[in-house]
Amino acid sequence: MRIAVIPGDGIGQEVISAALRVLARIGDVVDGGIRCDVFDWGADKWLAESVGLPEGSLEVLRHEYDAILLGAFGDPRIPDMAHGRDILLGLRRGLDLCVNYRPVPLQGGSLDVYRENTQGLYVGVGGTVCVGNTAQVAIDECVYTRDTVERFMQYCLADLRRRGRARVTLVHKSNAVPNTGGLWQDVFRRELGRLPGLEGTEEYVDAFCYHLIRDPTRYEGVVTSNLFGDIVSDIGAALMGGLGLAASASINPETGFGLFEPVHGSAPDIAGTGAANPYGALMCVVLLLRHFGLETVANTLHSSLSEAVGTRAATPDVGGTGTTSAFTDEVLCRLNAK
Amino acid sequence: MRIAVIPGDGIGQEVISAALRVLARIGDVVDGGIRCDVFDWGADKWLAESVGLPEGSLEVLRHEYDAILLGAFGDPRIPDMAHGRDILLGLRRGLDLCVNYRPVPLQGGSLDVYRENTQGLYVGVGGTVCVGNTAQVAIDECVYTRDTVERFMQYCLADLRRRGRARVTLVHKSNAVPNTGGLWQDVFRRELGRLPGLEGTEEYVDAFCYHLIRDPTRYEGVVTSNLFGDIVSDIGAALMGGLGLAASASINPETGFGLFEPVHGSAPDIAGTGAANPYGALMCVVLLLRHFGLETVANTLHSSLSEAVGTRAATPDVGGTGTTSAFTDEVLCRLNAK
Ligand SMILES: CC(C)[C@H](C(=O)O)[C@@H](O)C(=O)O
Numbered sequence: 001m002r003i004a005v006i007p008g009d010g011i012g013q014e015v016i017s018a019a020l021r022v023l024a025r026i027g028d029v030v031d032g033g034i035r036c037d038v039f040d041w042g043a044d045k046w047l048a049e050s051v052g053l054p055e056g057s058l059e060v061l062r063h064e065y066d067a068i069l070l071g072a073f074g075d076p077r078i079p080d081m082a083h084g085r086d087i088l089l090g091l092r093r094g095l096d097l098c099v100n101y102r103p104v105p106l107q108g109g110s111l112d113v114y115r116e117n118t119q120g121l122y123v124g125v126g127g128t129v130c131v132g133n134t135a136q137v138a139i140d141e142c143v144y145t146r147d148t149v150e151r152f153m154q155y156c157l158a159d160l161r162r163r164g165r166a167r168v169t170l171v172h173k174s175n176a177v178p179n180t181g182g183l184w185q186d187v188f189r190r191e192l193g194r195l196p197g198l199e200g201t202e203e204y205v206d207a208f209c210y211h212l213i214r215d216p217t218r219y220e221g222v223v224t225s226n227l228f229g230d231i232v233s234d235i236g237a238a239l240m241g242g243l244g245l246a247a248s249a250s251i252n253p254e255t256g257f258g259l260f261e262p263v264h265g266s267a268p269d270i271a272g273t274g275a276a277n278p279y280g281a282l283m284c285v286v287l288l289l290r291h292f293g294l295e296t297v298a299n300t301l302h303s304s305l306s307e308a309v310g311t312r313a314a315t316p317d318v319g320g321t322g323t324t325s326a327f328t329d330e331v332l333c334r335l336n337a338k
Numbered sequence: 339m340r341i342a343v344i345p346g347d348g349i350g351q352e353v354i355s356a357a358l359r360v361l362a363r364i365g366d367v368v369d370g371g372i373r374c375d376v377f378d379w380g381a382d383k384w385l386a387e388s389v390g391l392p393e394g395s396l397e398v399l400r401h402e403y404d405a406i407l408l409g410a411f412g413d414p415r416i417p418d419m420a421h422g423r424d425i426l427l428g429l430r431r432g433l434d435l436c437v438n439y440r441p442v443p444l445q446g447g448s449l450d451v452y453r454e455n456t457q458g459l460y461v462g463v464g465g466t467v468c469v470g471n472t473a474q475v476a477i478d479e480c481v482y483t484r485d486t487v488e489r490f491m492q493y494c495l496a497d498l499r500r501r502g503r504a505r506v507t508l509v510h511k512s513n514a515v516p517n518t519g520g521l522w523q524d525v526f527r528r529e530l531g532r533l534p535g536l537e538g539t540e541e542y543v544d545a546f547c548y549h550l551i552r553d554p555t556r557y558e559g560v561v562t563s564n565l566f567g568d569i570v571s572d573i574g575a576a577l578m579g580g581l582g583l584a585a586s587a588s589i590n591p592e593t594g595f596g597l598f599e600p601v602h603g604s605a606p607d608i609a610g611t612g613a614a615n616p617y618g619a620l621m622c623v624v625l626l627l628r629h630f631g632l633e634t635v636a637n638t639l640h641s642s643l644s645e646a647v648g649t650r651a652a653t654p655d656v657g658g659t660g661t662t663s664a665f666t667d668e669v670l671c672r673l674n675a676k
């Protein structure tokens with residue numbers, strides 16, 4: 001397995017160091033080993049060379065790697081996160097990673113959230129006329145192609161079935177946004193019709209967020225568009241006990257190429273203090289191993305993580321007194337013992 | 339004061355009956371009295387006559403009334419809520435009610451949410467090409483004019499100052515939706531610059547929802563666009579203890595015309611059982627009285643409501659054993675005693 005590692009900025013560097021320690025250990029027991037190459041994309045490179053996603057890198061990633069492991073982007077010197085946007089949106093679109101998967105473990109159940117990751121309001125189509133005067137009109141277009149919604153939906157519904165889920169909810173807003181909303185409803189209903197055994201419901205995004213907060217266990221699987229998914233998955237992170245625990249996988253449904261990334265940001269305020277929680281990054285390693293069929297070692301790492309987060313070695317954000325490296329030691333220690 | 343009353347469907351009828359009882363009582367003590375005329379718009383009329391918002395009604399409302407008091411729309415016979423959309427969006431756009439205000443009372447503080455109510459993704463601009471085949475492309479446009487954002491922002495910031503607020507947060511997504519997002523940021527910064535004493539911060543909608551759930555008291559006032567406001571205000575309702583308690587006011591910033599509406603739906607499942615909580619509708623009466631400068635009677639009603647909701651006469655959704663009318667009796671009884 002060949003992994004392109006992009007630590008990024010701030011605590012991204014620190015949690016990825018933790019993940020690399022764990023990957024090195026796992027590489028020893030996995031057939032063929034795991035090759036990790038580190039790429040220095042991020043704020044420093046952007047400021048020094050005005051380069052976000054370097055030219056030609058999509059080709060390199062596509063041909064020489066199976067997956068990307070990414071830390072986080074964000075730097076106080078670049079308040080609008082132009083570099084992060086350039087790299088992240090460039091990778092999602094360029095590698096056609098249209099499925100963003102985020103598991104949300106909850107007390108009394110768990111939720112699988114799938115966000116479409118390449119189109120919708122993120123297509124960058126639109127513009128502004130009469131800049132600065134009262135007549136100014138600004139337009140951003142929400143665009144979806146049936147092809148992308150279908151590929152997304154087929155992957156997600158099949159994946160939910162693989163995970164043994166019985167129910168899936170489409171989160172939409174077709175009462176206000178009828179064209180793209182209607183396309184999503186149409187594809188959802190058709191694809192569900194082809195997959196007996198999965199029961200579908202549809203909810204408006206506002207009502208869905210309301211119910212998700214009041215009783216998250218009423219849902220099993222959620223499929224939704226790019227912007228709603230952005231919001232819903234952060235709500236999921238809030239409900240599961242914090243961004244420090246959340247992991248995500250962005251998948252190309254045809255090639256299986258995956259980008260694995262913790263959900264938290266670069267947290268410049270705690271960078272360098274040792275307070276960064278590597279749980280999300282290590283959960284990314286779990287998702288990565290599972291995605292490539294290494295179910296057994298993924299499960300072993302997952303249970304080591306779950307145990308370690310209950311000890312004092314956990315970082316302060318989740319109630320422990322440990323540091324990034326102390327928590328990682330605890331995980332490795334438990335991993336060795338299994 | 340002349341109020342056009344639109345009970346609508348389901349429990350809308352029931353909670354508006356409660357509000358009319360309270361308004362009748364208050365009308366006795368208010369200079370000039372309160373005239374309430376009931377309009378039968380809703381599901382039955384839609385099904386019988388194919389009429390949502392009847393022709394000419396915008397004119398009537400504009401010239402003969404100061405405000406609308408609305409119950410709720412929604413009927414199982416009209417699954418896509420076409421009638422509710424026709425009436426609600428027709429009133430918002432037709433009467434230019436661009437400011438939607440929702441107070442969110444919380445433990446340890448309270449939050450004022452302002453949602454722009456007429457543009458953004460709700461403008462109904464867009465379409466679909468190649469319907470049904472793989473090449474299908476669906477487009478919904480998010481459109482904002484500077485004029486509307488300015489009028490909205492000026493009203494909201496002034497209103498926040500009137501309420502003694504020190505801080506306001508712009509909720510946006512300019513990193514993904516740059517044209518409208520940028521317009522909102524520009525207007526927000528300019529208008530704040532003219533209003534010393536109000537401190538502004540800007541947050542991405544995903545991060546904002548995350549923090550709102552984890553610690554709602556970190557915000558005082560929120561200004562945001564139509565779709566984000568739709569989601570954020572339902573999250574607010576979830577945090578304040580349920581949709582049954584939430585009220586909203588939609589205001590035309592120039593004329594002061596207002597539409598007052600509880601946030602809950604028509605709840606066909608409990609219609610007719612007496613379980614409907616009239617608290618939201620009665621809070622609408624509080625907002626209405628306050629909007630028209632009747633501060634003293636508004637406060638008296640508000641404290642009667644707050645007291646009554648702590649008694650057994652409260653409806654089951656908020657922990658009581660009462661009914662719609664028992665709770666209203668309790669409120670009236672306390673109102674009389676003041
Ligand atoms: C940085 C931003 C464009 C991005 C998004 O909205 O997709 C982020 O919020 C995320 O979820 O990865």
Ligand SMILES: CC(C)[C@H](C(=O)O)[C@@H](O)C(=O)O
Pocket residue numbers: 175176206419422423426568
């Ligand atoms: C019915 C629907 C179009 C409406 C909206 O999204 O504005 C509703 O959710 C609301 O908030 O009043």
